[in-house]
Amino acid sequence: xxxxxxxxxxxxxxxxxxxxxxxxxxxxxxxxxxxxxxxxxxxxxxxxxxxxxxxxxxxxxxxxxxxxxxxxxxxxxxxxxxxxxxxxxxxxxxxxxxxxxxxxxxxxxxxxxxxxxxxxxxxxxxxxxxxxxxxxxxxxxxxxxxxxxxxxxxxxxxxxxxxxxxxxxxxxxxxxxxxxxxxxxxxxxxxxxxxxxxxxxxxxxxxxxxxxxxxxxxxxxxxxxxxxxxxxxxxxxxxxxxxxxxxxxxxxxx
Numbered sequence: 107x108x109x110x111x112x113x114x115x116x117x118x119x120x121x122x123x124x125x126x127x128x129x130x131x132x133x134x135x136x137x138x139x140x141x142x143x144x145x146x147x148x149x150x151x152x153x154x155x156x157x158x159x160x161x162x163x164x165x166x167x168x169x170x171x172x173x174x175x176x177x178x179x180x181x182x183x184x185x186x187x188x189x190x191x192x193x194x195x196x197x198x199x200x201x202x203x204x205x206x207x208x209x210x211x212x213x214x215x216x217x218x219x220x221x222x223x224x225x226x227x228x229x230x231x232x233x234x235x236x237x238x239x240x241x242x243x244x245x246x247x248x249x250x251x252x253x254x255x256x257x258x259x260x261x262x263x264x265x266x267x268x269x270x271x272x273x274x275x276x277x278x279x280x281x282x283x284x285x286x287x288x289x290x291x292x293x294x295x296x297x298x299x300x301x302x303x304x305x306x307x308x309x310x311x312x313x314x315x316x317x318x319x320x321x322x323x324x325x326x327x328x329x330x331x332x333x334x335x336x337x338x339x340x341x342x343x344x345x346x347x348x349x350x351x352x353x354x355x356x357x358x359x360x
């Protein structure tokens with residue numbers, strides 16, 4: 107019998123943004139169906155308002171879905187600002203309170219996760235503070251001080267939990283251990299989280315197009331990351347970068 111070896115199929119990586127996109131899209135449809143089927147006439151919501159909710163929530167879901175492309179083109183700060191504007195508009199449209207709070211909670215969780223390795227602890231604190239401020243302002247416009255402070259309190263508590271979880275997930279690694287499978291700790295220590303992911307795919311033998319598809323970024327962004335990786339590792343080629351990545355100890359070490 108002939109034994110044909112086929113390359114292993116790598117499953118498509120699904121990021122937090124894509125998961126949130128599906129969740130928000132699902133919630134938007136369920137919220138619209140719930141509002142339109144309300145059996146109590148006095149509590150029925152105008153069709154125009156339901157349509158506004160649906161449009162805003164779907165835009166919010168789309169921002170999550172294509173977040174990688176938006177951040178690659180405009181940067182994380184612009185992405186955060188766009189999502190804050192969408193959340194503010196959603197809050198002004200007066201959706202059900204649990205839905206509004208849940209959307210802000212998800213937004214904080216994603217941005218803190220994304221910004222942790224780029225902006226540091228102070229940056230993530232500003233994210234939470236900004237989200238609470240946006241929600242409080244929207245609640246002041248649409249309700250009263252009591253509702254605004256209550257919403258802000260709930261969201262601030264959520265931010266506290268998110269920061270605690272993020273701190274546990276990003277606590278210092280055990281000395282000598284690499285945070286990226288297949289990449290030595292010495293190599294990974296010099297790279298950003300995204301650069302380490304690109305280098306991992308490089309070690310696996312992926313081409314630029316494969317790396318772009320796996321990480322859901324453009325090939326142009328992949329090339330930019332590779333240039334930065336080469337510079338930080340002090341190499342000039344893909345093969346040299348791979349060799350530096352998998353080297354477990356300096357040359358000459360016992």
